[in-house]
Every structure is written in structure tokens, then in C-alpha cells.
Amino acid sequence: MSESPEITQTLQRPARTVVPVSGEHVGSPLVARPIGRRTLDDRASLVGSLLAALAITWLVYERMLAFGGYVGFAVCWWLTFIIVYTFVSASSHPWVEVKDRLAGVIVASGASIIALVLGCMVVFVFLKGWPALHHWNFYTQDMTGVSPLDPLSKGGISHALVGSAIEVGIAVLVALPLGIGTAVYMSEVGGRAAKLVRTVVEAMTALPDILAGLFVYTVLIVGLHWDRTGLSAALALVVTMVPIVARSAEVTLRVVPGGLREASWALGASQWQTVWRVVLPTARSGLTTALILGIARVSGETAPLLIVSGSSTYFNANPLSQPMNSLPLFIYGNVRGVQDENILARGYGAAAVLLTVVLILFTLARFVARPRSGSR
């Protein structure tokens, strides 16, 4: 910190004995300096540097060099700010503190990129999707007999909505028992084989989703001569979902206190009773979160569906015959390489719907998983 003016004055005075007057504040400042709070100097140099950098950038970038573009402006502003801030800080502080301030600013701006990106994405999808979103028929009709070029007051995404719901529903019905069963096996039964299962499951959580689709396609459609139906799409989703659910459920089960299990055993309960009556209920909120996050992940899954599921324009609620469309496929098909306004708008609208569903599921998961008192 800089030397306070009082000290400087004291030092400049010729050395002589001074009798302290009682009640008067002499020499060194005895007032406690607040720690961990920003001083006026901290704030002023931050705001001042920001404004100075803005002015310099505006002058040089816009006026003298006549560049354009918001991104370039923002980047130049930020770089100028860092330089100005360094000089401002260095003028009154030691280098250690300059480094501290710079690190704080850089870390904060790195973190804000994520917020910017997420906000930008959400705003973009909803703004672009709005023309389609405010038509009721968008939710209630399908695309049967509707040309993709038709105005937005005709046709909609109900077939994709229903298709997604059915496929995800089947996937959950199959993947939930498998996932939680595996988690119970890994955490409650244990043993060498369980370790192997855990290793494999952990590796599989990061399995590229396209490979799941490839596998299901080759086994079911090429090998067993199934059709490209909703069921085969759902099974591809199962392959991606099981490791996710199993892993996060196992993490939850592992933090169930061992004391609870032992208490149950001490009361004479069998292991099955312990798991069913004690372990699973204790971990209920964590398991629900695992499930919801699994659903959120799977409902946006596109890559396996590109391979396994055919797409359709008509309403089909039977997963056993005929292809089914789904939201991610619908979005992909409407956006990939297309320039027409109406087709794009339907794609954005579907994207907005999918995003809403996923974000609602996500919020729900956070809500269920609220930390109870005492848990980490």
C-alpha cells in the first residue's frame, strides 16, 4: 500500500522529541484499515481505466482507423483497458499489487464470457423463433401436406413433440432401472467385478454419442433387419443415457452415510430391505436429479438420431412402425443448408421449444437437489 501523507510529513520534519498530547492523534495512523473491502482507490482506478480505455478505443478505432464491428471494438476496448489499468495501478502501487489487480480483472472477464455466450444463445433462439412461436398451430399441427415453404400459419411441430416425448419416455423406462440397478450394484454390492463396471461406465459417460447410434444402427437395423422406427431411436438413446444415470446415481449413493446402513443391519434388516427402505429413500433427491439431468441430456441428443431414426412429416404415435420425427432432428433438418425464411423460422421455433423444455428440466433438477442442511 502507498505511504499515507501523514507519515511522509512526519519523516520530513527535523528529528526532535515530541511530547504526545493526550487525545491527539499523532504520527502513524492507528485507525484500523478495513481488510478485504475495496478502497476508494481500487474502485476509482477500475472505473477510470474502463472509461479511459473506452474513450481511447473510440477515438483510435472508430475515428482514426475507421474499423468496424462490435467484436473488434470490444476486444480492443478490453486490451486497452488492461494496459491503462496496469499503468494506473503501477503509478501508485508496488508490482505485486498490480499483478493481483490484473489477475482479478482477467479472471472475472474470462468468467463473464460464459454468461455472455449463454445469454446470447438464449436471446438469439427466442428472438428468431418468435415468428413461429406465436402461432398456435405451431404446437398443435404437424407438417402433413404442408409444404415447408408455406407460411407459418400452417403446419407445426406436434409430430416432433410427440415423437420426442415417446422416444425419451421409452428411453427413460429402460434406462432408469438399468442405470440405478448398476449404481446399486457398484455402491452396495461391490467387489472386483463392480470396480470393473465402474471403470467401464465412467469411460462410457464420455463416449461420443454418435458411436451409440452407430452401434444400435448396425446391430438392430443391419443385423436384425429392424426398420428405422421410434423404438430403435429410443434404444440408441438408452445406450447414451444408461452410463450418465448410472454414474451420477452412484455418486449420490456413495454419500449416503454408512451409519444408516449399519443401523438398518443392526436392526436385523436384510440387505435388500436396507437398500429399498433406507439407502434409496435417503438418496431420493439425488437420484431424481440424476434422472432429470439424464432426461435433459437425452432430449437434446441429435447425433445418434441422425443415424438411427428416420424423419417424417406426419403424426406417428406408434414407436413400433414407421419412422418418427423428433425435435432435435426437426431443428437439424430445418436449419442445415437452408435459406428460406419460413423453414428457418420453424427450425428456430422448435429450437426455442426444445431449449425451454431442457431449461425447465434443468431448473427442476436444481430445485429437487437443493442441498439440505448439513450436506456438502
Added chain:
Amino acid sequence: MTLLLDDPTEDAPAEGVQEQDAPRSVDPGLGRVDKTFRFTVRGIGMFVLVMTVAIGGFLGWQATHTYHDYGLKFFYGTTFDPSRNLFQIAPILLGTVEVALVALAVGFPIALMTALFITEYAPSRLKSPLIALVDMMAAVPSVIVGVWAVKWLQDRAIFTTRWISQNLGWIPIFHVDGDIDAASNTWQINFIGSVAIAGLVVGLMIVPLACSVMRGVFDLAPLSEREAAYALGSTKWGMIRTVVIPFGRGGIIGGTMLALGRALGETVAVLLIITNDDTPKIQVLSGGTDTISAMIASQFGNAHQGQLAAYLTAGFVLFVMTIAVNTVAAIFVNRSRSGAGVDV
């Protein structure tokens, strides 16, 4: 005590005294319900194990067919043209690695800074919303990220990539062929769908994964050491540099590698962005590339029966790469964390 011990002796058939002295097994063994329970759960576990191993085994088995049909040229040849039945995946492999590396270059600093900000700088009441925000980013489906990237981000990012190639074009990887200084919009075609833009987007997508691993480790940095650093007069950054980062090194490396694994396999966002180009090239700013996953997703539908094995083998190469990267990552992460689970 005598009473309790007497009971079994009285009930036991009078066969001989030495039998009564033999130690009784304390473990009663499993009941029938428990046996069924264990059997069922073990069965489920084994089923999942078999299912997941089957994917790898199946893809690996297909590789033998491919080797038979296309030879080792499959891996190092540079012509990829399914219509002429030429499957040589080296250019695609190169594209995959390039996209993943650019993604790391973008994602790693952002993830590290976000993790540091959340654990060290953010006020405590902001922490939980910030964590939710980053996790929410992870929940956004990749098709939506892809749509946003191709329709919004790309139109802005190409100005930056052009600026880089105009000023640093003498470095081979930043060089872009074609008329990049054109006054009209014709220059844009040279920059659309490049490795750099695909990598930028994938980099943003892997931030949440890397960030949550790093955050988990930074949170565990011992309070006593932090306070010791402060007591020695350290600034906050000094404390982070000397305590938090060295403590979390395993998590930083592990999280980054997990993110690398994710980046290698990202499909839809990449597929939406890149302009398909199967020639090998190292100019990351110039438009056109291909990755294994995008290639499979876009071309698999056109494949006829005899070519399936080639695609599956390409998938197997991707599989081996991801599994290798993830295993190394898991070793780092597990070594660095002490018992507590890091919830990804």
C-alpha cells in the same frame, strides 16, 4: 452369559462334547431375498458391462474387415472419397485433432478462469447462481449451440479470423488462400466453416465440463494453507498461484483431458458449422474440414452394405482415442481428489 451359551448346548443333539466347542460361524450367510437381490443387481451390472464392452468389441471386430478390404492405407492414406470406394481417414483424423486442439486452446483458459472466479473471487451469495449458470450451459443441447454458432457467431467470427490471417498469414497455419482482402463480401467464402470456428464453438461447449472438475478440486484446497499464504502477506493472486493452483494441478490436467475427450467426439455442432472438405490441410482459418464424428453422421446414410465396416472402423478409431484420453483424465482426477465425489 452362561445362560446364553447354554442354550445351543441344550438344543444340540447329544453326539459328543467336542462338537459343542467348535466355533460357531458368526456370518449367518445371505437369506434367499438377499441372494435374489444380489443376483438381480449383479445381472443388471453385468448387462450394462456387456452392452458397453460390446460397443467397443463390435467396432473393433469390424476393423478387421476394413483391414482386409482397404489395408493399412485406411489409416495413413490421404484420399477420402466414398463414391470411389476410397477410405483413407488420415485427413479426417487430422481435422478431428485440429478441431479438438483449437477447442482446448479456447476452452481451457475460459474454464480455468471461470473455475477460479467461482471458487475464489465471486462473493459467496453469487456462487450458487454462477454454478447453476455454468451447469445450464452444459445442459443446452448441442444442436442448439450449433444453430446459434452457424447463424450468429460465424458471421461475426470470420471478421476476426480474417484479421488474423491478414496480419499473421505468414505463419503457415494461419495462411488462407484466395482473395481475402476483397472489398465486397466475396472474401467470406474463404473463411466460412473453418477448423477455427468449429473449434471455437466446441471450445465453448467443453467449458462447463472442464470447469466443474477444476472447481471441485479448487474447493478442496486446504483452508489452513490459504490462510498461511495470507498471513505471510500474500495478495489474493499470490495465494491462488502458490496454494490453489499447485493443489489443483491434477484436477486442472484431468478436467482438461476430459474436455478434450468430449471435444474429439462432438458431432452435431461441428457438422452444422464445417464446410465439408476431405483434403488434408493444416490451415485452421481456411474454410472446409471434416471430423470423424461429423463424417459418420453426414455420410453414413449413403453407405452401402460393403462400406459399413469402413465407417464402423472410423468410429472405432474415435472410440479408442476418446477412451484413451478419458482413462488418463480419470487417473489424474482420481489421484487429485480425496474421497469426496466431484459431481460432473
